[in-house]
Amino acid sequence: MVKPEFAYVAENLLLRGGYRKTHFQADQTTLQSVSQMGILYNRTIENLTINGCETFTPMLTWNRSFVSPPAIFFFHEFILQSLIRKHLSLNTNLQVFFDSCSLNNFRAKDFEVLGEKALPEGHIDILIKDCIPAGYTRKIIIExxxxxxxxxxxxxxxxxxxxxxxxxxxxxxxxxxxxxxxxQKTENKRIKCFTYSFGLIDKTQKYYLDELELNFRLFPLKR
Structure with a gap:
């Protein structure tokens, strides 16, 4: 039997085919349960100090002529997913997102934004769900x-x-x-459409992820 608080992780593992084909992802409920286990660590924490080093940060581009791993990578879908997930993980952005979806009774602080979720039909790119479900879990699926x-x-x-x-x-x-x-095919369905933009970013050039993150925006399509 799987404890209810671990059901999300267990389901993900099962649908993906086991540990070798998945990444571990825990929601807030799971983390709260885990935090109550074991004994609190109370020893002195030793800091690791590394001097004389330079941080390597890869760049991203839409121009394939610039691609040169590991220094410069092409802008793939999983990078966009990461940017969206990070963008919506900020309560201010998530609340604007909810309001744009006419979910006026949703409060951003009550929700968490998770990465890929496995289903029999495939893998959901981003899942927004209640942090602490109370029997019924409100979910928003993002493709x-x-x-x-x-x-x-x-x-x-x-x-x-x-x-x-x-x-x-x-x-x-x-x-x-x-x-x-x-x-038009989304009309009268439980589906809303958004476009994304990086503002005045020149897609013929190369950028650090932080630069793209600063310029990233989501826009709802309105009828």
């Missing part, structure tokens, strides 16, 4: 695409929403752009 959205993306997101069931409040598709017919 991320670096390019323009297509009909297949909508269909995939619909499958995720159906799989999660009544606990799924909303499905969100974030992409660089939305053709009109693709956007």
């Amino acid at each position: 991320v695409k670096t390019g323009k959205a297509n009909f297949g993306d909508i269909i995939q997101l619909e499958k995720y929403v159906t799989e999660v069931g009544d606990e799924c409040v909303l499905g969100i598709l974030i992409a660089r752009g939305f053709p009109k017919k693709v956007w």
